[in-house]
Amino acid sequence: MQLSKSNRATLKIISLVIVAIALLWLICYKYVSNIPFQIGYLIVANIIYATIFKPKANLKLWRIWYKKMIFLLVVNLLFAYLDIQFHLYDKLSHQIDKSIDFYHKMDHLEYHKQSIARIFLTLMNTILTLDAIILLISFSDLVLLPIGIEVKKKILFFRSIFNFLTEKVKLNDVVTDTIPEYQFYSKRNKFLDFKFLFKRNLISIFTMLKLVTEQSVILGQLIDNKITHSNFNKNGDKK
Amino acid sequence: MVLSILQGKYELNPAMNIQIQSDIDFDYDKKYSIRGENGSGKSSFVRNILYKSVSKNCKGKVQYIYFDQEILSQYYYVKAYVSMKEHKKINTISAFITKTIELHKANNIYNSNKLIIILDETDKYIDTTEVLALIADYECVFINISHSTNDNLKYDRIIEINKIDDNNATLKIK
Numbered sequence: 111m112q113l114s115k116s117n118r119a120t121l122k123i124i125s126l127v128i129v130a131i132a133l134l135w136l137i138c139y140k141y142v143s144n145i146p147f148q149i150g151y152l153i154v155a156n157i158i159y160a161t162i163f164k165p166k167a168n169l170k171l172w173r174i175w176y177k178k179m180i181f182l183l184v185v186n187l188l189f190a191y192l193d194i195q196f197h198l199y200d201k202l203s204h205q206i207d208k209s210i211d212f213y214h215k216m217d218h219l220e221y222h223k224q225s226i227a228r229i230f231l232t233l234m235n236t237i238l239t240l241d242a243i244i245l246l247i248s249f250s251d252l253v254l255l256p257i258g259i260e261v262k263k264k265i266l267f268f269r270s271i272f273n274f275l276t277e278k279v280k281l282n283d284v285v286t287d288t289i290p291e292y293q294f295y296s297k298r299n300k301f302l303d304f305k306f307l308f309k310r311n312l313i314s315i316f317t318m319l320k321l322v323t324e325q326s327v328i329l330g331q332l333i334d335n336k337i338t339h340s341n342f343n344k345n346g347d348k349k
Numbered sequence: 350m351v352l353s354i355l356q357g358k359y360e361l362n363p364a365m366n367i368q369i370q371s372d373i374d375f376d377y378d379k380k381y382s383i384r385g386e387n388g389s390g391k392s393s394f395v396r397n398i399l400y401k402s403v404s405k406n407c408k409g410k411v412q413y414i415y416f417d418q419e420i421l422s423q424y425y426y427v428k429a430y431v432s433m434k435e436h437k438k439i440n441t442i443s444a445f446i447t448k449t450i451e452l453h454k455a456n457n458i459y460n461s462n463k464l465i466i467i468l469d470e471t472d473k474y475i476d477t478t479e480v481l482a483l484i485a486d487y488e489c490v491f492i493n494i495s496h497s498t499n500d501n502l503k504y505d506r507i508i509e510i511n512k513i514d515d516n517n518a519t520l521k522i523k
Contacts, residue, residue, distance in 0.1 A: 283404060284396070288423045288449055289430050290412060290456035309433065316429040321422060 119254035130243040137235045148231035155238045190222035263333050270329050350374045361393040369520045377488040385510035390518045392418045413465035443475040450483045465490045
């Protein structure tokens with residue numbers, strides 16, 4: 111028995127959603143503290159991602175996220191330095207033998223090492239998995255889904271915004287160079303001028319928000335126009 | 350000579366290459382026009398070859414302004430900057446272009462009156478003569494990209510880009 115295009119698309123989307131839930135359950139719950147598993151998953155996921163979407167796409171994803179990872183690392187190193195522990199997700203704290211100072215110190219270091227690795231790996235694995243699953247669901251699959259147009263148009267809208275965001279998530283040099291102060295930035299070498307960096311990043315965030323809002327309005331209108339064009343005649347009656 | 354792009358074959362984008370037939374030298378106090386049909390690769394040439402070359406060779410030496418064809422990101426960026434820094438509003442793209450040039454003039458980083466300015470079809474928003482009036486007191490490398498033939502400005506060099514087929518284009522200097 112041969113499946114229709116619509117059934118095939120539905121089956122593909124359901125399978126991908128199930129796979130996503132299963133993988134996220136493994137990464138974020140079952141093996142959340144299992145560092146070797148997380149490292150293994152990260153390596154395998156990167157290889158699969160690079161194979162399916164080309165190494166360039168994989169590199170782009172890393173380029174987008176590495177700064178956030180470094181920031182996260184700095185914050186967690188600060189937590190480690192101040193020895194701030196989060197007992198909510200801390201399983202190691204129960205194993206600490208607090209009666210011996212030496213081990214107490216060692217275990218704290220171990221705790222923070224594990225904590226940093228866990229946060230970094232879990233986050234990157236989740237991003238890789240979600241990104242790959244969303245990219246595997248194409249627009250034609252979504253169009254073929256046997257659901258009402260009201261729901262379908264919202265799904266298509268969010269899928270389009272996702273595409274826009276992954277393409278534009280980082281403002282390129284052309285944009286930042288427009289401001290003379292920022293064009294000069296690399297020359298000034300003000301890496302630790304936090305006020306300067308904060309302002310520059312805040313402007314980037316405002317710009318991104320404005321771009322996404324603008325794009326959402328245009329996309330929403332485009333999708334609505336397309337639906338009207340395909341389903342209704344000039345008199346507004348259904349075709 | 351401020352900038353030079355050597356002759357040879359360059360990649361405009363993954364699907365298209367351009368053959369630059371002779372070296373292009375850009376000098377101060379000269380106006381350059383880049384022309385070509387729609388889809389011939391003018392904007393790709395400027396974004397991927399010319400701008401990269403300017404950014405690589407002139408950063409830290411000369412101030413440069415480049416208005417991309419996809420101008421919206423730059424517009425919102427400057428709009429946010431001006432509203433944060435000066436508590437002022439910019440409501441049109443022409444006002445944004447004017448403001449950007451004024452910002453560059455006010456922040457004369459290298460204490461020189463030299464500037465490289467690249468306009469990619471900004472004549473849709475602002476008259477090119479208005480832009481020239483704003484930078485009249487500057488020694489500029491002025492590069493204007495346009496496919497309109499009713500550009501009445503006098504240029505020192507006309508750079509013409511012609512599409513040969515879907516994957517190839519050539520660049521000639523007139």
